[in-house]
Amino acid sequence: MVAITGTLVQSYNICKRQTWLMAHQIVPDQDHPYIEIGRLLDEETYSRDKKKISFENVVIDIIRSDEGDIVVGEVKKSSKAQESARLQLAFYLYKLKQNGIDAKGLLLFPEERRRMPVELDSDLEQELEHIFKGINLVVSMSVPPPPQKIGYCKNCGYREFCWA
Amino acid sequence: MKKAIYIFSSGELKRKDNTIYFENEEGQKFIPVENTSEIYIFGEVDVNKRFLEFLAQAEIIMHFFNHYGYYVGTFYPREHLNSGYMILKQVEHYLDFEKRFNIASEFVSGASKNMRQVLKYYINRGKDLGAVEENIKALEERVGNCKDIDELMAIEGNIREHYYKAFDLILGKADFAFEQRTKRPPKNYLNTLISFGNSLLYTIVLSEIYKTHLDPRIGFLHTTNFRRFTLNLDIAEIFKPIIVDRVIFTVVGKNMITKDDFEKGMEGLILKEKAQKVFVEEMENKLKTTFNHRHLGRNVSYRRLIRLELYKLEKHLIGEEEYKAFVMYW
Ligand code: SF4
Numbered sequence: 001m002v003a004i005t006g007t008l009v010q011s012y013n014i015c016k017r018q019t020w021l022m023a024h025q026i027v028p029d030q031d032h033p034y035i036e037i038g039r040l041l042d043e044e045t046y047s048r049d050k051k052k053i054s055f056e057n058v059v060i061d062i063i064r065s066d067e068g069d070i071v072v073g074e075v076k077k078s079s080k081a082q083e084s085a086r087l088q089l090a091f092y093l094y095k096l097k098q099n100g101i102d103a104k105g106l107l108l109f110p111e112e113r114r115r116m117p118v119e120l121d122s123d124l125e126q127e128l129e130h131i132f133k134g135i136n137l138v139v140s141m142s143v144p145p146p147p148q149k150i151g152y153c154k155n156c157g158y159r160e161f162c163w164a
Numbered sequence: 165m166k167k168a169i170y171i172f173s174s175g176e177l178k179r180k181d182n183t184i185y186f187e188n189e190e191g192q193k194f195i196p197v198e199n200t201s202e203i204y205i206f207g208e209v210d211v212n213k214r215f216l217e218f219l220a221q222a223e224i225i226m227h228f229f230n231h232y233g234y235y236v237g238t239f240y241p242r243e244h245l246n247s248g249y250m251i252l253k254q255v256e257h258y259l260d261f262e263k264r265f266n267i268a269s270e271f272v273s274g275a276s277k278n279m280r281q282v283l284k285y286y287i288n289r290g291k292d293l294g295a296v297e298e299n300i301k302a303l304e305e306r307v308g309n310c311k312d313i314d315e316l317m318a319i320e321g322n323i324r325e326h327y328y329k330a331f332d333l334i335l336g337k338a339d340f341a342f343e344q345r346t347k348r349p350p351k352n353y354l355n356t357l358i359s360f361g362n363s364l365l366y367t368i369v370l371s372e373i374y375k376t377h378l379d380p381r382i383g384f385l386h387t388t389n390f391r392r393f394t395l396n397l398d399i400a401e402i403f404k405p406i407i408v409d410r411v412i413f414t415v416v417g418k419n420m421i422t423k424d425d426f427e428k429g430m431e432g433l434i435l436k437e438k439a440q441k442v443f444v445e446e447m448e449n450k451l452k453t454t455f456n457h458r459h460l461g462r463n464v465s466y467r468r469l470i471r472l473e474l475y476k477l478e479k480h481l482i483g484e485e486e487y488k489a490f491v492m493y494w
Contacts, residue, residue, distance in 0.1 A: 024247060026250060144484060
């Protein structure tokens with residue numbers, strides 16, 4: 001059994017090969033411009049009301065807590081990978097719930113001035129558990145799934161690793 | 165894009181806020197840390213622990229050369245891309261003779277093929293190097309039949325001896341006659357250039373290894389004793405003909421470096437500072453040059469090519485694709 005992280009959940013939705021590589025601590029190319037942008041965005045946006053909390057192997061940003069609600073915010077560069085971002089956030093909510101905290105989620109796309117609420121209902125929970133099984137299957141493979149050219153490859157930090 | 169910084173003058177390197185700060189009698193200079201990938205020190209430079217900590221945090225690696233241009237060592241900050249999985253795979257391929265030999269022999273035959281490509285280039289330009297090329301080819305065919313790594317190393321030494329002798333015809337400069345390979349200390353002008361260029365390449369490959377999950381202490385062709393970097397020596401074999409030797413042909417061929425650029429040191433010949441700079445600059449130009457990479461289908465620089473080679477090795481180690489050394493085809 002592999003320790004499931006938000007990044008693994010997110011990648012599982014994009015590319016299974018990526019999931020395998022990440023789970024084997026083969027991290028993507030750090031010179032990759034998109035990674036830089038991601039880091040900057042994280043540091044500069046919403047710094048006002050952001051608190052980081054970490055538990056187990058997850059670090060999450062709690063950005064606001066109005067009216068007693070705990071809201072977990074996740075900042076994304078663009079809504080292109082919205083589906084995987086949604087699942088990643090759902091995973092955080094799932095983790096929090098396991099720890100006895102009921103929270104709501106909010107995906108933020110500052111560059112598009114857009115936000116999207118995410119709520120953990122039983123459907124979403126089932127979807128997640130299904131993904132956990134899938135991740136375990138992929139990660140237990142002795143070699144990574146072969147690369148397949150998909151749209152995401154263009155911006156992927158593993159691009160050169162996969163296609164060298 | 166991050167850049168390599170070369171420091172030839174003497175002075176002090178310090179941390180100032182979030183920049184690297186270089187100071188000497190002539191003045192001061194700020195080097196933004198986020199634009200720096202690695203630092204090469206040729207001059208008499210003082211650093212302190214605070215500065216080293218800063219480099220480690222910024223994941224910048226620093227190479228030292230002594231006053232004579234000889235490689236001294238590297239400040240290699242604690243690995244930041246650690247994959248226990250990859251290290252286990254690397255060790256597994258080191259300990260298993262068959263596995264180790266396969267990788268090591270690919271380094272030797274890849275290097276040899278690249279040397280032959282260099283020769284072919286000059287054969288096409290009318291140089292009488294056909295016999296040398298044939299000799300090397302014959303040696304290359306024996307690579308697979310070696311019974312151990314020592315024998316492999318001996319063949320590779322033999323190949324290189326033939327190849328370097330061809331430099332006399334390629335360069336056509338009496339001052340830069342090859343004679344024989346002498347390393348520490350190099351005894352003639354050409355050997356001094358080869359040694360200087362190779363040392364530079366070793367550090368460049370080391371810098372690229374730092375950005376992967378490979379452990380530079382575990383080489384396959386060069387024997388590992390876990391106290392020294394050896395994987396960079398292995399990978400450099402493939403790129404010496406493509407990068408270093410072509411820089412040598414340029415700087416000697418265009419008289420950018422002549423015999424007046426050397427002086428007699430205590431231990432043999434030394435490349436003067438001005439010529440070291442010329443060489444380093446030419447080397448940087450080469451590394452920055454891009455070309456169309458057939459497999460990737462887009463332009464990559466020579467420096468990037470080294471990284472791709474490391475990725476290929478990683479893929480071999482995790483068992484997904486057999487490693488084939490890069491061979492230039494132009
Ligand atoms: S480059 Fe493409 S195949 Fe490789 S990990 Fe990224 S998305 Fe997957």
